[in-house]
Amino acid sequence: MCKVIVVTSGKGGVGKTTSTASLGAALAQNGQKVCVVDFDVGLRNLDLVLGAERRVVYDFINVAQGDAKLAQALIRDKRVETLHLLAASQTRDKDALSMEGVERVIGELRRSFDVVLCDSPAGIERGALLAMRFADQAIVVTNPEVSSVRDSDRIIGLLDSKTKRAENGERMEKQLLLTRFNPTRSSKGEMLGVSDVLDILSIPLLGIIPEDQEILRASNLGAPVTMGASASTAAQAYRDAARRLMGEPLPVAAPDEKKTFFNRLFGRRAA
């Protein structure tokens, strides 16, 4: 049975697109048939992060409006053949996506894929609401930083009220993906800790993605970390998160916890 999962956050720049691409790639590398869908009409970037920017001919809006068939718009990844992309339109207006059109396309995707990852635009406007509307579950991407946590709290409220599942009285499963986490700074009390964010948001943890130079390198090259830098700590973290997403009971280890005492000792003295 297909799972439709929205990747959302409220705040921009926290890593929704990077996480969608990396999780999508990790799931596809595991043999799942995956489609990543860009909902950010006018500001599409998922194509760029996946290195498919020159292969977009038809997009989501073309399909939603009936001007192209879904099969014509789907872009198959050249490295992992079970990974597909449905790009957003770069030139059209945000209002070009209708609720009915989105529902029909999601319905079609459900019949062809194991997992559909919907990359939400930032904000709490129409685009973000459409991205979550028909989802079965949600990944809330959060940075350990006050404004991101506040916006995530707001998004959790919307997931519980504005989605089709919520309106039908069904439970919307939500999981937290903590990104750009810096274990050293957190252990020194300079950054919110994992338990701080979990206590405040009260949703289960899907994974912790440490801040990693490989992430920027990966988007520069158009290859998600799980493909281009598979040995990096971020790639390992995304692979683990992808396995948990599929229901594996894999425990979450806070990255580099052993170093903390040492870091505290010398970090303070150096400052």
Add this chain to the structure above:
Amino acid sequence: MSLFTFFKSRSSAPVARERLQILLAHERTAVGPRDLVAILRDELLKTIARHIEIDPEKLTVTMDRAGAFSTLEIDVEIPVDKVEEATRNSALPSAA
């Protein structure tokens, strides 16, 4: 910079945590989907107002979430003379 402020300034995460907890407790009641605390507050006000005259601003209702339990805290400030007045009034019909 003294040693005290040196150590204090390094650890900003607890401050962030506390600020967020206070802010979100407030925002959840203001924009939450079901606004339970606001409904409770309204009904409590009406119930109390039937017996004692109080200043609506002196009634605070807060809901705290910690792990598996939530606690509802109701704090009402009532002037002493209003309590006496209310006890007198409620005593009259039963005496009759």
